[in-house]
Amino acid sequence: MTDARLRYGRASLALSFLVQGVTFALLVTRIPAIQDRYGISDGLLPAFLAAVPVLAGVASVATEKLVARVRPGVVLRWAQPLVMLALLGVGAGSEVWQVALALGVFGLAVGALDASMNMMGVSLQRAYGRSIMLGFHAAYSLGGIAGASMAWAGAHWDLSLLVSYLPAVAVLLPAALIGSRWYAEGRAGRGPVGAEPARGASVPFRLLLPLCLVMAFAYIGDSTVSNWSAKYLQDVLGSSEQLATVPYNVYMVTTLLGRTVGDLGVRRFGAVAVVRGGSVLAAVGFAVVAVAPGAWWGMLGFTLLGLGLCVIVPQTFAAAGRMFPGASDVAVARLNVFNYVGFLVGSPLVGALGDAWSYRGAMLVPMVLVLAMLVYARSFGAEPARYGGGHERARAADVG
Secondary structure (H helix, E strand, C coil): CCHHHHHHHHHHHHHHHHHHHHHHHHHHCCHHHHHHHHCCCCCCHHHHHHHHHHHHHHHHHHHHHHCCCCCHHHHHHHHHHHHHHHHHHHHHCCCHHHHHHHHHHHHHHHHHHHHHHHHHHHHHHHHHCCCCHHHHHHHHHHHHHHHHHHHHHHHHCCCCHHHHHHHHHHHHHHHHHHHHHHCEEECCCCCCCCCCCCCCCCCCHHHHHHHHHHHHHHHHHHHHHHHHHHHHHHHHCCCCHHHHCHHHHHHHHHHHHHHHHHHHHHHHHCHHHHHHHHHHHHHHHHHHHHHCCCHHHHHHHHHHHHHHHCCHHHHHHHHHHHHCCCCHHHHHHHHHHHHHHHHHHHHHHHHHHHHHCCHHHHCHHHHHHHHHHHHHHHHHHCCCCCCCCCCCCCCEEECC
């Protein structure tokens, strides 16, 4: 593949990450409004929040099988529009079963989208021969900022969910479809379409487990911000509904800043040091949130959280690609499931602890889990697993 084709592929994939950031932020920052629109009780809300990652995990597993027959770019090309249309469905319904159906479609589509996007990111990083994975996730953070800002405007002007969502979808859906024409990926670790991974290649769960745990812990932290920051500021710290949309925006701004310079940090200090530093900073952020006397202290805590957690997930995917270069798609798909395990555990856990104990106390649980990532940080410097068939030199190929 030519250098120009690689650049176009990198830019088009970054656009997909950005679009997904907008879409996801529009959903999670309006959870209180969705709850009010459909009359979902506080007791039922965790079940709705848990259903999305469960279905997304199922779709991620299915994507592992699907990419043995079609390129990840083909999966992404069709999953992304479906995610955006499902978002419109969330805003357009009036009955509980309608929002349940829309969230179900959203969950299935987002699982295929996340897995295929990160498969492509890992293969492009290998084709480039240097760390670029954080840049893709920086684009996601930029999209999250835009989406959270749109959500703030919707809350400020008291717009309906559908009116808030429609302009973003009308602009981004065609952009994503056009950008998908330039999807590209590295061929390393993938044979022809329809072929199995390189002969002798496998993904032993024992080797992948430390990265799976880190992914789950990171997303427990991330889901705490995504699903509970708005309610935490409003119900615990006494902010307005308008101000309650801001923490996620602050969180995404700091993740953007961290990810923008993160690749440079990895190249200079190594992935292990970057992951350890991020874990400690995220734990400090949770501690500040737990003891915050008011909304602005809460904002400070979410700022530290963003700076700490932002480097973890991209480096976990990248580490899986390095560890299993002969079966990187399989490794990424399986690792991606623990993204949703984190969301599945994090959302109900914080909600249950908040109801039974206190939401301040509930914030200490993800704090302990992100500190536990220090134990597994050495896995980010692990050597590639050895395959019977040896390693092929990275060669780039079009998605088609």
